[in-house]
Every structure is written in structure tokens, then in C-alpha cells.
Amino acid sequence: MEAIENQEAKIIYWVLEKCDTVALRYFYGIGDGEGEMLVAIDRKERASKLCGVFEKLGERLDVRSFEKRLIVQKRVYMLQLHPEFHPYLGYHYSLFIHGPYSPDLADIYYHIPKDVKPAEIDVSREALEYGREVMRMDRATLEIASTIIEVIRVNRGISDERIVEHVHMLKPSYKSAEIWDILLMVKNLKRKYNLVF
Amino acid sequence: MPSPLVIHLDTSVLLPLVDKKKLVSKEDEVRSLNNFHRSLLRGNQKIKVSIVVLGEFLNKAINSKERCEDLIWELQVFISQMKGRFSVYVPKFRDFGAHFAEVLQGALECDDYLRDHPADAIILVTAILDEEASCLYTFDTNLVFSTRIADYVRNKRDEYGFKRLRIRPPPTSRR
Numbered sequence: 001m002e003a004i005e006n007q008e009a010k011i012i013y014w015v016l017e018k019c020d021t022v023a024l025r026y027f028y029g030i031g032d033g034e035g036e037m038l039v040a041i042d043r044k045e046r047a048s049k050l051c052g053v054f055e056k057l058g059e060r061l062d063v064r065s066f067e068k069r070l071i072v073q074k075r076v077y078m079l080q081l082h083p084e085f086h087p088y089l090g091y092h093y094s095l096f097i098h099g100p101y102s103p104d105l106a107d108i109y110y111h112i113p114k115d116v117k118p119a120e121i122d123v124s125r126e127a128l129e130y131g132r133e134v135m136r137m138d139r140a141t142l143e144i145a146s147t148i149i150e151v152i153r154v155n156r157g158i159s160d161e162r163i164v165e166h167v168h169m170l171k172p173s174y175k176s177a178e179i180w181d182i183l184l185m186v187k188n189l190k191r192k193y194n195l196v197f
Numbered sequence: 198m199p200s201p202l203v204i205h206l207d208t209s210v211l212l213p214l215v216d217k218k219k220l221v222s223k224e225d226e227v228r229s230l231n232n233f234h235r236s237l238l239r240g241n242q243k244i245k246v247s248i249v250v251l252g253e254f255l256n257k258a259i260n261s262k263e264r265c266e267d268l269i270w271e272l273q274v275f276i277s278q279m280k281g282r283f284s285v286y287v288p289k290f291r292d293f294g295a296h297f298a299e300v301l302q303g304a305l306e307c308d309d310y311l312r313d314h315p316a317d318a319i320i321l322v323t324a325i326l327d328e329e330a331s332c333l334y335t336f337d338t339n340l341v342f343s344t345r346i347a348d349y350v351r352n353k354r355d356e357y358g359f360k361r362l363r364i365r366p367p368p369t370s371r372r
Contacts, residue, residue: 097229154342
């Protein structure tokens with residue numbers, strides 16, 4: 001019985017996710033208690049996908065220290081630019097002290113249920129190659145790359161010179177030459193893997 | 198003795214900065230700002246927040262229901278720790294303040310984002326018109342990353358003969 005209810009809740013959640021959530025919740029009269037259950041199922045699924053992506057790339061999702069969480073934040077940011085990884089991740093990012101930061105993602109990795117099983121991740125070899133490139137990036141590269149991408153997103157059609165100038169203004173501890181190198185790397189990755197940004 | 202650095206804070210920074218008990222902020226958000234918090238208490242920087250920032254802060258506190266008083270208490274503690282170096286800033290509608298409407302209009306024209314975010318627009322213009330201000334610290338993606346807003350701020354400050362105003366997240370000592 002419980003399994004059936006669980007299944008039912010999953011279906012309702014899927015519908016809610018695909019459609020106008022607020023309107024449908026109102027339509028179905030889903031109250032707070034049921035809402036919490038749906039949120040818990042959603043969290044577990046998202047945690048499972050997150051662990052699955054890291055496992056697929058041969059990495060453990062390690063969030064035990066601040067430094068490690070920072071790297072996870074940036075890796076997920078970069079990974080979900082790829083159209084094949086995006087459906088498994090798809091976190092909303094805002095800005096924090098070290099560049100783009102997702103409170104939604106933090107919420108997931110802070111509450112990973114003990115019994116979570118990594119989801120099956122079905123991506124192409126080419127996507128895996130991109131994923132491994134992201135996993136090889138150090139923290140500074142991830143931080144600058146994600147900042148560059150946000151500058152490009154907010155300022156469509158901006159010149160490369162202006163991107164470097166603006167990122168350098170935001171992150172003065174990095175030399176312009178370093179930012180140029182990472183900008184070129186980001187542009188190459190975009191071309192090679194059809195990244196969306 | 199050099200004059201103290203004057204910085205404006207947006208609500209997105211003020212909240213996690215004072216929310217040491219993580220009443221409405223996440224652990225990493227509060228922790229990321231620990232160094233900045235310490236440097237503010239140790240240094241001689243002056244903090245100014247616009248009346249809109251204070252309003253947004255109070256709104257957040259009110260909406261946090263049972264934690265309302267705790268959050269306001271945290272702000273009071275921070276203000277007292279700053280020992281007179283924290284103020285709520287409202288530009289007077291004299292002198293440069295007389296240009297408030299014009300500067301606001303210009304800001305709205307330079308980036309559509311500000312048209313839909315009036316509080317951010319007022320916070321930005323308040324900082325632009327504060328001659329003493331050196332930085333506006335914010336976590337608002339559009340304010341920080343927009344080169345149109347950066348250019349507008351630079352031009353306005355140059356026009357009034359004010360020093361440069363940087364719009365960016367708070368500094369971090371870690372690289």
C-alpha cells in the first residue's frame with residue numbers, strides 16, 4: 001500500500017514539475033503535509049541523481065569541508081552547462097562570495113538521505129569526456145570560468161576584452177593573463193561540447 | 198590619518214553578515230562572510246545602508262515569523278559592535294541629492310533589469326550619490342555582472358567628480 005502511495009506521489013510530483021506548480025497544487029488541493037512529502041521525494045531523487053553523476057565520473061560527492069563544498073558547487077555549475085548532464089542536475093544559481101552559488105544544491109547535499117542510491121546516468125562518451133575535464137579543473141579555474149560565463153550571460157554580445165576587464169575588476173587577485181587563458185578555455189569547451197550559456 | 202573607507206551594503210550581504218545563528222541564511226553563506234565580518238569589526242571602515250536595505254531586512258525578519266526578534270537582535274548586536282561606524286543613509290534632496298530622480302531615470306534606461314527591481318535601483322542610486330562611498334557590496338548577479346550598469350556608475354561618478362564606486366561581492370582573503 002505504502003509503495004503504491006509512493007508511486008502515486010511520484011506521478012503527482014512529476015506532473016507538478018512539468019506544469020504550473022502553484023496552479024496545480026491549488027487545483028488538486030495539495031496541502032502542507034502532502035507538500036512536505038513531495039518535497040522529501042524530490043530531494044531524495046535529486047540527491048540520487050547528484051550522487052549518480054559524480055559516481056559516473058569516478059568521483060565521490062565529498063561535502064565534508066567548506067573547501068570541498070565550494071568545489072562541488074562549481075563543478076555542478078560547469079557540468080550542467082552540458083545538455084546531457086543538465087536533466088540530471090538543473091540547479092538554479094545565484095551569486096555568492098566565490099562566484100556562482102546554488103542554495104538549492106546546498107540544500108540537497110546537506111540533506112542526503114543515508115539510504116540514497118546513486119541514480120543510473122545515461123550520457124554519451126563525449127559528455128563523459130567533458131565531465132572528466134570539469135573534474136580535473138582546480139578551484140581557481142572553476143571559480144574564474146563560472147564567473148566568466150555569468151558575465152557572458154548577463155551581457156550578450158560583450159567583447160572578450162570587456163569580459164576580461166570586468167572579471168579582473170571583480171576578482172583582482174587573478175591576473176588578466178590568467179583570466180584570458182580561462183576565457184579561451186571556456187570558449188573552446190563551448191564549441192567542442194555545445195555547452196549552453 | 199587616512200579617511201575611513203565607506204562601503205554600502207545591499208540586503209543580500211547584510212542578512213548573512215549579521216545572521217550568525219543562521220536563522221534565515223545557510224551555513225556556507227554565513228561562513229563565507231566570517232573573514233569579512235571580522236575585518237569590519239577590526240578595521241575602520243564605515244558601513245552605510247540605504248533605508249530600502251533596512252526595510253528589506255525588516256521585511257525578511259517579519260516574514261521569518263518566530264525568528265523575527267532574534268534577527269533584529271542580531272542586527273542590533275552588529276550595529277553596537279561597529280561602534281558608531283554603521284549608519285542608515287538617505288540622500289538629501291539638496292546638492293547632489295537633487296539629481297536623484299535624474300540618476301534613477303538614467304539607471305532604469307541603462308539596464309531593464311532595474312525596471313523590474315525597483316528596490317535594487319534605489320539602493321544603487323543611493324550609493325552612486327554618496328560622495329564618500331567606495332564600494333557597494335552585493336550578491337545581486339545582475340548588479341555585479343552587468344557591464345552596462347558598471348559603465349553607467351563610472352560615468353555618473355566621473356560627472357560629479359566622485360571617486361570610483363565598485364559594485365561587487367564582499368572581498369575574500371582566500372584565493
